[in-house]
Amino acid sequence: MYDIVGKRNLWFAVSAILTIPGLLFILIGGLKPSIDFTGGTEWEVRYAEAPTSAEMTDALSELGYDDVVVTSLPDDFLRIRTEPIDLIPPETDAPAPSASAAATDGASAEPSASAEPSASAEPSASAEPSASAEPSASAEPSESVEPTPAPIADGTEFADLEDDLAAQFGEGEPRLVRTVGPIIGADLIRSSAVLIIIGEIFLLGYLWMRFGFRFGTAAIVALLHDVILVVGTFAILGFFFNVEFDALFVTALLTIIAFSVHDTIVVFDRIRENRIRHAGETFGAIVNHSILQTMSRSIITSVTVAVTLGALVVLGPPTIRTFGLALLLGVVSGTYSSIFNAAQILVAWQDWDAKRKARPART
Amino acid sequence: MTWRRIAPWVIGVIAIVAIFINLPRQTLGLEWLSDEVLGVEFRTVLGLDLEGGLRVTLEAEAQGDEPITDEQVATARDIIERRVAGIGVSEPQVRTETGGDGSRRIVVEVPGVSDEDQVRSLVGSTGRLQFIDPLGQQLADDQNIGTLLEAEAVREIFDGGQIDPASVAPDVGTGNQIGVSFNLRDAGNQAWCSFTSANVGRPGPIALDGIIITTPTIRAAICGGTTIITVGTNTPANEVERTNLYNTLRFGALPISLTEAGFETVDPTLGANFLGQALIAGAVGLFLVLFFMVAYYRLPGAVSAFALLFYTLVIYAIFRLIGVTLTLAGVAAFILSIGMAVDANILIFERMKEEIRSGKTLGPSIEAGFNRAWSSILDSNVASLLVAGWLYWQGTTVVKGFALVLIIGVLVSMFSAVTVTRTLLRFVTRTSWGRRLELYHVER
Numbered sequence: 001m002y003d004i005v006g007k008r009n010l011w012f013a014v015s016a017i018l019t020i021p022g023l024l025f026i027l028i029g030g031l032k033p034s035i036d037f038t039g040g041t042e043w044e045v046r047y048a049e050a051p052t053s054a055e056m057t058d059a060l061s062e063l064g065y066d067d068v069v070v071t072s073l074p075d076d077f078l079r080i081r082t083e084p085i086d087l088i089p090p091e092t093d094a095p096a097p098s099a100s101a102a103a104t105d106g107a108s109a110e111p112s113a114s115a116e117p118s119a120s121a122e123p124s125a126s127a128e129p130s131a132s133a134e135p136s137a138s139a140e141p142s143e144s145v146e147p148t149p150a151p152i153a154d155g156t157e158f159a160d161l162e163d164d165l166a167a168q169f170g171e172g173e174p175r176l177v178r179t180v181g182p183i184i185g186a187d188l189i190r191s192s193a194v195l196i197i198i199g200e201i202f203l204l205g206y207l208w209m210r211f212g213f214r215f216g217t218a219a220i221v222a223l224l225h226d227v228i229l230v231v232g233t234f235a236i237l238g239f240f241f242n243v244e245f246d247a248l249f250v251t252a253l254l255t256i257i258a259f260s261v262h263d264t265i266v267v268f269d270r271i272r273e274n275r276i277r278h279a280g281e282t283f284g285a286i287v288n289h290s291i292l293q294t295m296s297r298s299i300i301t302s303v304t305v306a307v308t309l310g311a312l313v314v315l316g317p318p319t320i321r322t323f324g325l326a327l328l329l330g331v332v333s334g335t336y337s338s339i340f341n342a343a344q345i346l347v348a349w350q351d352w353d354a355k356r357k358a359r360p361a362r363t
Numbered sequence: 364m365t366w367r368r369i370a371p372w373v374i375g376v377i378a379i380v381a382i383f384i385n386l387p388r389q390t391l392g393l394e395w396l397s398d399e400v401l402g403v404e405f406r407t408v409l410g411l412d413l414e415g416g417l418r419v420t421l422e423a424e425a426q427g428d429e430p431i432t433d434e435q436v437a438t439a440r441d442i443i444e445r446r447v448a449g450i451g452v453s454e455p456q457v458r459t460e461t462g463g464d465g466s467r468r469i470v471v472e473v474p475g476v477s478d479e480d481q482v483r484s485l486v487g488s489t490g491r492l493q494f495i496d497p498l499g500q501q502l503a504d505d506q507n508i509g510t511l512l513e514a515e516a517v518r519e520i521f522d523g524g525q526i527d528p529a530s531v532a533p534d535v536g537t538g539n540q541i542g543v544s545f546n547l548r549d550a551g552n553q554a555w556c557s558f559t560s561a562n563v564g565r566p567g568p569i570a571l572d573g574i575i576i577t578t579p580t581i582r583a584a585i586c587g588g589t590t591i592i593t594v595g596t597n598t599p600a601n602e603v604e605r606t607n608l609y610n611t612l613r614f615g616a617l618p619i620s621l622t623e624a625g626f627e628t629v630d631p632t633l634g635a636n637f638l639g640q641a642l643i644a645g646a647v648g649l650f651l652v653l654f655f656m657v658a659y660y661r662l663p664g665a666v667s668a669f670a671l672l673f674y675t676l677v678i679y680a681i682f683r684l685i686g687v688t689l690t691l692a693g694v695a696a697f698i699l700s701i702g703m704a705v706d707a708n709i710l711i712f713e714r715m716k717e718e719i720r721s722g723k724t725l726g727p728s729i730e731a732g733f734n735r736a737w738s739s740i741l742d743s744n745v746a747s748l749l750v751a752g753w754l755y756w757q758g759t760t761v762v763k764g765f766a767l768v769l770i771i772g773v774l775v776s777m778f779s780a781v782t783v784t785r786t787l788l789r790f791v792t793r794t795s796w797g798r799r800l801e802l803y804h805v806e807r
């Protein structure tokens with residue numbers, strides 16, 4: 001019988017090698033947040049003259065947009081990302097008054113308010129002299145103020161920008177426009193962190209309840225391994241290839257958490273069962289049995305999930321490829337960590353515990 | 364024992380109902396077949412990213428120190444929905460959201476192509492209506508009184524929230540005069556009464572978003588009852604003016620101020636492309652899993668393949684039945700769930716193989732496989748449900764859609780992978796060929 005448990009220090013070393021580079025890249029800021037988090041405007045467009053991303057960057061710079069990222073996409077499309085532009089501004093702020101008189105159309109009948117003393121009276125029953133002709137707006141040039149321009153009239157900032165670019169590169173054909181204001185971005189960071197942390201606390205509670213303190217803790221350590229591996233990989237990809245993480249990535253992380261625990265539970269459930277059936281054997285041997293017995297199931301489930309996710313990554317729409325990739329990594333890592341981390345931690349813990357108890361007996 | 368007998372019938376009925384719900388009526392020329400039963404309509408709802416369209420996110424800001432109430436947000440939502448519907452947009456979706464920091468948002472989604480600037484300016488405008496006491500100032504139409512209000516040179520008597528929306532009606536007065544009539548709530552009535560009593564013959568201007576929209580002259584004290592604002596004689600120009608005034612008084616007054624916090628437009632063609640790609644990916648993934656299960660587990664694999672088809676059918680039927688909005692993330696969750704749905708089967712079959720290897724005969728091995736695997740299936744699925752439930756409870760809209768698909772997926776997969784597979788296997792093992800061990804791919 002193959003001895004997996006005996007080589008546990010090797011597995012811990014492998015996990016360290018897998019996670020530490022990612023951790024380093026997380027710390028040096030390799031993670032590239034998308035506009036979901038930072039706020040910004042991002043759009044995909046192609047122009048008749050098919051400018052390159054460098055040409056587009058220059059053109060935007062000339063128009064006063066310096067902080068831009070332009071990426072080339074298939075079929076001559078460009079993805080352009082800037083600061084948030086074109087959000088309709090808050091309306092409550094009063095503009096500075098100007099000293100021109102408001103032109104009132106004297107010819108049109110001025111409105112008048114009429115009163116109906118009794119609450120039950122029909123509106124039509126009112127008999128007020130309705131030839132209203134009191135021009136209440138008299139010519140008073142002194143203090144009147146020009147009305148605010150409508151927030152969105154013909155030329156929004158974005159529309160102007162589109163026109164300017166079309167003048168240079170020919171007719172534009174936008175297919176996706178997205179603006180995220182800074183408020184939403186900041187809120188997303190907060191709510192994502194809360195979702196992930198509290199989600200894990202729930203799971204820890206459930207695992208403690210069903211499997212006891214030690215198993216629960218080991219499962220959470222394995223889970224952290226998976227999360228760090230996936231986030232770390234995206235930090236590396238972000239550092240070298242500008243791969244961004246977005247709101248969907250947070251969802252992917254939460255799914256990975258669920259899958260990782262799901263996988264660990266299958267192994268732990270078998271350990272729990274074997275402890276009763278093979279009560280005489282050492283804990284290490286029981287864990288080894290259990291791993292080997294569940295191994296084929298773990299691998300096959302990983303394969304079926306990987307196959308569906310692989311199809312999604314290869315054939316699915318580009319916007320969810322990174323999402324699929326994150327899930328794929330997480331699933332493989334989840335299977336690995338259940339066998340080679342979670343179960344091994346249990347054995348290591350047991351060993352350490354036994355030694356600690358043995359020591360006072362000797363002295 | 365009884366459940367054993369009933370299960371095949373339950374499965375059959377569910378499958379037939381699911382097929383009935385899923386039938387693509389238009390493609391098959393079955394328009395005569397009802398797609399509505401007991402008032403529940405079956406339809407596939409696509410999200411903005413798959414259907415194309417415009418989404419505007421508005422953040423609510425309280426007026427003054429008062430915190431924003433649920434009721435205010437709901438009222439604003441209703442008003443915006445009517446405004447958008449009013450310009451002839453088909454099936455606008457307006458919903459409220461609470462951000463992680465407790466901020467309130469209103470999200471407007473308009474599917475398909477539309478004049479985005481028109482929609483955005485329409486939903487974004489707060490339309491805060493104020494009845495103004497000019498305090499002796501002469502105010503003209505279209506005049507911005509923001510600075511005057513700040514300097515307290517004019518005074519707000521009450522705001523549009525005091526208008527009873529149900530009472531606003533177009534009014535045809537005597538002598539060919541047209542106007543709009545409305546009633547006020549109690550607090551507004553009192554303020555209006557004391558103001559109009561003191562100002563008969565003088566103007567009582569109304570402002571929308573700090574701009575005077577009309578300056579009617581007060582004819583008499585209005586203490587309770589109906590106020591009528593007369594626009595003028597019944598000419599086409601005045602009729603337009605009356606309609607505008609009516610809309611402003613009826614829908615114009617949002618109880619909260621809204622700031623645009625984000626927007627998104629997706630080209631419908633691009634959305635359709637995405638949907639096509641996602642469906643192909645899903646179909647390929649499903650096929651690969653089916654193929655793998657049959658190749659690896661043989662007869663039980665074929666049975667689980669049937670269970671997986673049942674799963675796919677039922678999931679899609681549930682989506683259509685309760686109107687789950689399918690976004691890209693939701694489709695991704697669905698595809699992921701296909702891979703995970705067979706996990707329970709794999710657990711059971713692996714267990715079954717072990718039991719056969721240990722020397723048991725086929726029948727008891729199958730039963731033991733199901734019984735022993737159950738505790739892992741239950742515990743692992745409860746853990747998934749816990750996470751998905753938490754996501755659904757606390758997540759933003761996109762996350763919620765994903766979580767809902769995951770929850771439905773886990774629940775249905777427990778039924779399909781356990782009950783459906785077990786029932787089918789029992790049928791199969793009654794035949795003599797169904798008991799041939801080589802069909803179970805067990806190496807002794």
